[in-house]
Amino acid sequence: MTASDRGTASGMSESTASAMVGASGVATPAGVAPDRFFKYWLIVPAIFLLLLVGLFPLIYSLVVSFQSLTMLEMDYSFAGFTNYIALFKDARLWESLLHTVIITAIALPIELVVGLLMAQLFLERLPGRQIFVSLLVLPTIISPIVAGATWRLLFDNRYGPINQIVGWFAGEPMPLLWTISPYLVYPAILLCEIWQWTPFMFLILLAALSNVDKSLTEAAEIDGAGYWRTFFKIVLPSIWPVMAIAILIRGLDLARIFDIIYALTAGGPGTMTETASIYAYVQGFQQFETSYTAAMAFLIIALLTALVTWAIRRMGLAK
Amino acid sequence: MPLMRRPGTVLAMRYAAAIVLTIFFVFPVYWLFIISFKTPDEIFAFPPVWYPKSIQFANYRVLFKDGDAETVWNSLVLAGVSTVIAMALGTICAYSLVRFKTGGENLAVWIISQRMMPPIAIVFPIFLLYVFFGWVDSFHGLIILYTAFSLPYVIWMMRGYIEDLPLELEESALVDGCTRWEVLWKVVFPMVRSGLFATAVFTFVFAWNDFLFALVLTRTEVVTYTVQVTHYFGGQSNFWAKIAAMSVLGTIPVFFAVATLQRYLVRGISMGAVKG
Numbered sequence: 001m002t003a004s005d006r007g008t009a010s011g012m013s014e015s016t017a018s019a020m021v022g023a024s025g026v027a028t029p030a031g032v033a034p035d036r037f038f039k040y041w042l043i044v045p046a047i048f049l050l051l052l053v054g055l056f057p058l059i060y061s062l063v064v065s066f067q068s069l070t071m072l073e074m075d076y077s078f079a080g081f082t083n084y085i086a087l088f089k090d091a092r093l094w095e096s097l098l099h100t101v102i103i104t105a106i107a108l109p110i111e112l113v114v115g116l117l118m119a120q121l122f123l124e125r126l127p128g129r130q131i132f133v134s135l136l137v138l139p140t141i142i143s144p145i146v147a148g149a150t151w152r153l154l155f156d157n158r159y160g161p162i163n164q165i166v167g168w169f170a171g172e173p174m175p176l177l178w179t180i181s182p183y184l185v186y187p188a189i190l191l192c193e194i195w196q197w198t199p200f201m202f203l204i205l206l207a208a209l210s211n212v213d214k215s216l217t218e219a220a221e222i223d224g225a226g227y228w229r230t231f232f233k234i235v236l237p238s239i240w241p242v243m244a245i246a247i248l249i250r251g252l253d254l255a256r257i258f259d260i261i262y263a264l265t266a267g268g269p270g271t272m273t274e275t276a277s278i279y280a281y282v283q284g285f286q287q288f289e290t291s292y293t294a295a296m297a298f299l300i301i302a303l304l305t306a307l308v309t310w311a312i313r314r315m316g317l318a319k
Numbered sequence: 320m321p322l323m324r325r326p327g328t329v330l331a332m333r334y335a336a337a338i339v340l341t342i343f344f345v346f347p348v349y350w351l352f353i354i355s356f357k358t359p360d361e362i363f364a365f366p367p368v369w370y371p372k373s374i375q376f377a378n379y380r381v382l383f384k385d386g387d388a389e390t391v392w393n394s395l396v397l398a399g400v401s402t403v404i405a406m407a408l409g410t411i412c413a414y415s416l417v418r419f420k421t422g423g424e425n426l427a428v429w430i431i432s433q434r435m436m437p438p439i440a441i442v443f444p445i446f447l448l449y450v451f452f453g454w455v456d457s458f459h460g461l462i463i464l465y466t467a468f469s470l471p472y473v474i475w476m477m478r479g480y481i482e483d484l485p486l487e488l489e490e491s492a493l494v495d496g497c498t499r500w501e502v503l504w505k506v507v508f509p510m511v512r513s514g515l516f517a518t519a520v521f522t523f524v525f526a527w528n529d530f531l532f533a534l535v536l537t538r539t540e541v542v543t544y545t546v547q548v549t550h551y552f553g554g555q556s557n558f559w560a561k562i563a564a565m566s567v568l569g570t571i572p573v574f575f576a577v578a579t580l581q582r583y584l585v586r587g588i589s590m591g592a593v594k595g
Contacts, residue, residue, distance in 0.1 A: 038499050042415035043422070046408045046474060049467040054433045057444035064447070121336055132337050137584065138348050141577045143528035145545045146566040150351045152552075153559060161350060161367050199344060200588060207585040207593040245592040256437040259530045263549065277439040277531075284443045285535060297440035308435045 058301060065295035071288030083295035092271060093296065096279035102186070103275065104254040107193045111250060112243075114194070115201025122202075123209050133203070140200045148263025151192040155179055155264075179265050185273050192260050197253075201246055208242040209235070248311055255304060276300055351570075354563035355379070362559050378560040382568070387561070390547040391568050396458060397533075397543060398526035401465035406519050408466070409473030410481075414507060416474070417481045418489075427478065434471035434590075441468075442535045449536060456538040464536065465526040472590070473522055479591040480514030481507070517583035520576045527573060544569040 068079040087093055118136070122129055139147065154162050155178035166174045178188040212235055220230045236243075258277040261267060267274035267282070274282070280300065284293035353371055354362055355378050361368045382388045415421045445464060446455070454460035484507070492506045493499075508515065533543040542550075548565050551558035577584065585593045 039415045039419035039421045042411040043426075046412035046470050049408065049463070050430065050433055050470055053441050053445065053464065053467040054436065056448070057436075057441045060444040060447070061440070064444070118340060121333055121340075124333075126330070126333055126337065132341055134578075134581070135341050136344050137577070138574070139344055140588070141524065141573050142348070142570050143530065143545050143573070145528075145530040145548060146351075146570055147347075149548050149552075149562050149566055150347050153354060153562065154347055154350055158365060159363055159367055159559075161346075161369070164366050195344065195347065203585055204589045204593060207589070211593070242589065242592045245589060249590065252435050256439065258439060262530070262534075263552070277437065280439045280443070281531075281535075284446075290447070293443055297443050300437050300440045304435065304437050304440075305432075308432065 057297070061294040061298040061301070064291050065298050067291050069290035069294075071290055079291065083292050084299075086292065087295055087299060092274070093276075093279060095271065096274045096276045099273060100255060100257065100275040100277075103189065103193065103257060104251060107190055107197070107254060108247065108251055110190075110194050111198045111201045112247065114198050116205050118198070118202040119205040119209050122206055133206070136199045137203060138199075139196045140203070142196075144196065144259035145263055147192060147196045148260035151188070151195070151260070152179065152264055155188055180269055182269055182272055185265050185269065189261060189264055189273060192264060193254075193257070196260070197250060200250065204242060204246045205239065208239040212238050248308075251311065252304070252308065255307065348570075351563050351566055354559060355567045357560070359560065378564040379568070382561065382564055387547055387565065388568065390542050390544045390565075393458075393541050394527055394543040394545070394569065395572075397461050397465060397541065398523050400458075401462045401469060401526050402519055402523040404462070405466045405469035405473045405522055406515060409470050410477045410508070410511070410515065411503065412470075413474045413477035413481055414503060417478055427475075430471050431475050432471075434475070438468075438531050442532055446535050455536055456540045458541050461532065461536055461541060464532055465529065468532070469522045469526060472525065473518055476518040476521075476587070476591055477511065477514065479586075479594070480511045480518070483514075484510050513583070517580045517587055520580055520583075521587040524573055524576055527569070 065083050066079055066081075067077065068075045068082065122133065126132070142150075154160050157163055157175045157177050160178075162178070163174050163176050166176060176184060178184045216234050216238075217230055220234050225233065256277050257275050258281070261273055261275055261278055262281075265273045267278045271279075277300075280293060280296050283289045283296060356374045356376070357368065357371045358375060358377070361371055379388075416427055442464075449455045449460050452460075488506050488510070489502050492502045497505065528545065529543070530545040530549075533541075533546045534549070537543065537546060544565060548562055548569070551561045551565070580587070
């Protein structure tokens with residue numbers, strides 16, 4: 001028995017250590033590196049890369065945000081909180097955050113409720129169910145930019161099918177400017193967003209509902225509990241852990257929404273549909289405000305981190 | 320028998336609802352596909368042509384002739400290579416987290432929290448870094464970023480699959496004199512084969528579907544199909560056929576990819592919250 005083997009065994013915790021203890025009696029073949037550090041070798045490359053995208057942007061943004069760099073002017077002098085004060089006064093930033101919140105606050109509940117209703121619809125035996133489910137999943141797996149492009153074609157005021165269908169109901173041609181008119185841009189974005197991601201909710205909730213213990217719901221019905229009572233007292237609590245994660249994943253995606261807005265309206269008309277991600281993109285890559293964008297990036301990371309931490313605690317995901 | 324009739328009516332209504340929903344969710348995809356097969360006259364017909372008279376591939380031929388279809392190849396290389404690297408690094412990391420409890424619960428939570436990082440906030444500092452290194456518009460630059468961005472997902476998913484494995488086989492392999500690397504390679508990897516495959520497909524699809532990173536970090540050399548689609552957006556609708564054909568080229572591989580893993584679909588998109 002070599003020292004390195006003992007090192008590995010003591011490095012392991014409780015159950016693993018006792019389960020692996022038989023293995024520690026085996027001699028390490030000559031010429032093989034001692035495996036005391038084996039567990040660390042395994043994580044080093046991954047952690048290094050994660051730090052590159054996790055920690056580096058955070059620190060670098062923080063440093064740059066205290067300077068006043070633009071793409072044209074390399075002014076490395078310390079600028080104090082100038083950028084953060086400017087951010088605070090930037091009405092366009094707050095509006096973009098508001099737009100993000102509006103889109104999230106409307107799209108997320110609709111996706112959740114429609115997804116849940118759809119899951120209920122397909123929960124019981126329905127011949128051909130697998131075919132329906134396979135077709136319904138299509139929107140969710142295509143690229144968001146392709147989804148946006150597709151709806152751009154659908155929304156075309158003259159050659160798009162949507163205005164044609166609206167025209168059938170209206171009884172006259174309806175050349176609605178979906179991606180331009182201030183009254184229609186939000187419905188257009190929301191329609192595309194909801195179209196793409198409701199199937200995501202549907203799929204996850206269908207699986208969650210299928211796993212609900214049938215004997216519990218049946219017992220509740222025998223005890224005389226109505227449909228809604230059974231749903232809220234038994235079904236909802238048992239699907240909640242899964243539902244919470246689905247909400248979290250979608251909520252975070254919505255908070256960083258970029259692709260479909262870029263494809264449909266690019267933030268327009270004016271800045272009416274500009275979200276936080278779109279605005280940061282404009283500042284950084286069209287107006288070349290390096291330090292200002294860095295401050296904004298830092299603010300967005302801080303806001304989202306706070307949101308995630310709050311959500312994880314609130315939903316009881318931390319265990 | 321009225322009792323028999325009622326379930327029949329209910330079933331018919333459920334079918335009606337299912338069909339309406341399916342039409343709503345499938346029609347846009349259908350529309351995208353048929354535009355790619357339409358002639359310009361059919362695309363710009365008023366009222367719209369609901370189905371093309373004949374299927375023709377001229378719109379695709381243009382993309383291949385002009386070299387625009389190369390962007391699909393770029394996407395394939397970027398997503399493919401980054402997936403392989405992320406799977407390799409992510410799986411061994413997950414193994415370490417599960418078997419040796421490396422870093423404890425905190426490290427695992429930190430890793431998954433990286434998944435929640437907003438891409439726009441990451442890509443800006445990364446862009447500045449890449450400008451400094453001269454990595455903008457290079458394959459390796461984007462591959463590194465895609466790999467790093469995929470890692471939390473891979474680690475999280477593979478952690479779940481490895482947790483499902485029995486310990487006995489690994490133990491007996493160690494007793495038989497295998498090194499730890501051999502155990503990983505000969506015992507663990509084969510046993511999580513299906514999990515590896517499912518996770519790899521999803522990782523590939525996420526990178527394949529990315530737009531923002533490619534938009535910021537490419538210029539001419541490694542433009543992906545998603546960025547290429549937006550190049551046709553101009554003010555006029557002249558490029559409809561190209562938008563549709565390019566989108567379809569980028570969508571077909573994803574359909575195939577996902578069709579191969581129906582069984583793992585829900586586990587994959589719910590990040591392991593539902594074990595199928």
